[in-house]
Amino acid sequence: MTIRDNLHVVVSGAAGFIGSHLCDRLLAENHSVVGIDNLLTGSLRNIAHLAGHQAFRFVQHDVTKPVHVDGAVDAVLHLASPASPKDYMRYPIETLDAGSAGTRNMLELARRWNARFLLASTSECYGDPLIHPQRETYWGHVNPVGPRSCYDESKRFAEALTMACHRVHGLRTNIARIFNTYGPRMQLDDGRVVPAFIDQALRGQPVTIFGDGSQTRSFCYASDLVDGLYRLMFSDERYPVNLGNPVEMTIREFAEHVCRLTGATCAVEHRPLPEDDPKKRRPDITKARTLLGWEPQVPLEEGLRLTIEYFRSL
Ligand code: NAD
Ligand code: UDP
Numbered sequence: 068m069t070i071r072d073n074l075h076v077v078v079s080g081a082a083g084f085i086g087s088h089l090c091d092r093l094l095a096e097n098h099s100v101v102g103i104d105n106l107l108t109g110s111l112r113n114i115a116h117l118a119g120h121q122a123f124r125f126v127q128h129d130v131t132k133p134v135h136v137d138g139a140v141d142a143v144l145h146l147a148s149p150a151s152p153k154d155y156m157r158y159p160i161e162t163l164d165a166g167s168a169g170t171r172n173m174l175e176l177a178r179r180w181n182a183r184f185l186l187a188s189t190s191e192c193y194g195d196p197l198i199h200p201q202r203e204t205y206w207g208h209v210n211p212v213g214p215r216s217c218y219d220e221s222k223r224f225a226e227a228l229t230m231a232c233h234r235v236h237g238l239r240t241n242i243a244r245i246f247n248t249y250g251p252r253m254q255l256d257d258g259r260v261v262p263a264f265i266d267q268a269l270r271g272q273p274v275t276i277f278g279d280g281s282q283t284r285s286f287c288y289a290s291d292l293v294d295g296l297y298r299l300m301f302s303d304e305r306y307p308v309n310l311g312n313p314v315e316m317t318i319r320e321f322a323e324h325v326c327r328l329t330g331a332t333c334a335v336e337h338r339p340l341p342e343d344d345p346k347k348r349r350p351d352i353t354k355a356r357t358l359l360g361w362e363p364q365v366p367l368e369e370g371l372r373l374t375i376e377y378f379r380s381l
Contacts, residue, residue: 075139076142077100077140080104081102081114082125085146088252088290088292088293089144090117090123091117094117094120101126101138102114102123102124103126104147105128108151108254108257111125113252130147130165130169130173131161131164131172132172133175140176141180142177142183143182143184145170145184145187147165147169148218149161151258152341155215162221163217167225170224170225170229174238183240184241185241185242186225186226186241187243188222188226189244190244192207194215194343194345195209195345196348199347200349200350201349201351202309202354233305240305241304242305244307244311246285246312246348246349247348249288249289249374250377264325265378266378267333269375269379273333275336276318276319276335277340278344280318281318281319282317283316283318285313285314285316287310287363288365288367292310298359298360308354308359309350309351309352310350311349312363312367314367324368325375
C-alpha cells in the first residue's frame with residue numbers, strides 16, 4: 068500500500084475537535100471516510116461542512132457497542148474519548164469504557180477487514196512526569212486512583228490492548244501519543260486552557276490561572292498534529308510515537324500571549340491547582356522527526372491568531 072492509494076477509512080470521534088480536522092485531511096487526500104461519533108463531547112457543527120460530501124458518511128453510534136460498517140474498511144482511526152480534564156472528570160466511566168470496550172470494538176473492526184489501526188493516545192500516559200522532556204521509552208508516573216486516572220489508565224489500557232492485538236493477530240497498528248493540541252473547533256466551554264483563556268480575554272474577564280502558573284505545557288496547532296497522524300498511519304512503527312510541539316512555556320507565559328493577541332488587558336484570577344495536574348510537559352519528538360520526517364510548522368502566534376479568529380466568529 069502506498070500513501071497515494073484511495074482508502075476506506077473509519078474515524079471514531081469524527082465530530083470532535085481533532086477528529087473533524089482529520090476527516091477534512093483524509094477527504095482532501097481523496098480517501099473516503101465513515102465518521103462515527105456519539106456526540107458525547109463533540110458537535111455536529113464541526114462536520115456540518117461535510118454534509119453532502121460524496122466521500123463522507125456520518126454514523127451516530129457509541130463505539131462501546133459493537134461497530135459494523137457497510138462496505139470495505141482499509142484503515143480504522145480510533146479517536147473517540149472525552150479528552151479535556153473537565154470532560155473526563157464529568158464522564159469518568161464513559162471515558163474508561165471508550166478506552167477499553169471502545170478500543171476493543173474498533174480493533175475488532177480492523178481485524179475483520181485486515182485493516183490498519185491507529186490509536187489516539189496521549190501524553191497523559193506519562194502522568195506527572197519525572198523525566199523531562201518525555202520520550203516514548205519513559206513508562207510514566209501515573210496515579211492509578213486519582214481524578215485523572217479514568218483518562219490516563221483508560222489510554223494506557225488502550226495502548227496495551229492495541230499492542231496485544233498486534234502481537235496476537237498481526238494487526239498493523241500505530242499508537243500516537245498526542246500532546247496538548249489546539250485550534251478552531253475546540254469546544255468553548257471544555258475547560259482546557261486554550262479555549263478558557265481566549266474566551267475570558269474576549270469577554271474582558273480575568274484569566275483563571277490554576278496554581279501560580281509555573282506549570283509548563285507546549286501547544287501544537289491542529290493542522291500540524293493531523294499531519295503527524297496522517298504520516299503515522301502509513302508507518303510500520305508499532306510502538307508509541309510522540310506527536311506534539313516541543314516549544315515549552317509556563318501557563319503564565321501562555322496567558323500573556325493570549326492577552327497580547329486578543330488585545331485585552333487581562334486581570335488574573337488565581338485558582339487552586341487541580342490534583343495531579345502535571346507540573347511539566349514537553350514532548351521529545353526525535354522519533355517522529357526521524358521516522359516520519361515530521362515536525363510542527365505553525366508557530367504559536369499564527370495558530371493562536373487563527374484560533375482567536377474562530378472563537379470571535381462564534
Ligand atoms: P473531543 O472531545 O473534541 O473529541 C472526542 C470525540 O469522541 C467527541 O466528538 C465525542 O463525542 C466522541 N466520543 C466520546 N466517546 C465516544 C463513544 N463512546 N462513541 C463514539 N464517540 C465518542 O476531543 P479531542 O481533543 O478532539 O480528542 C480526540 C482524541 O485525541 C481523544 O482520543 C483524545 O484522548 C486524544 N488527545 C487529544 C489531545 C488534545 O490536546 N486535544 C491530547 C492528547 C490526546
Ligand atoms: N489551566 C489553567 N487555567 C484554566 C485551565 C487550565 O491554569 O482555566 C492549566 C491547567 O491547570 C494545566 C494547564 O493549564 O496546568 C493545561 O490544562 P488543560 O486542561 O488545557 O490540559 P492538560 O494539559 O492539563 O490536560
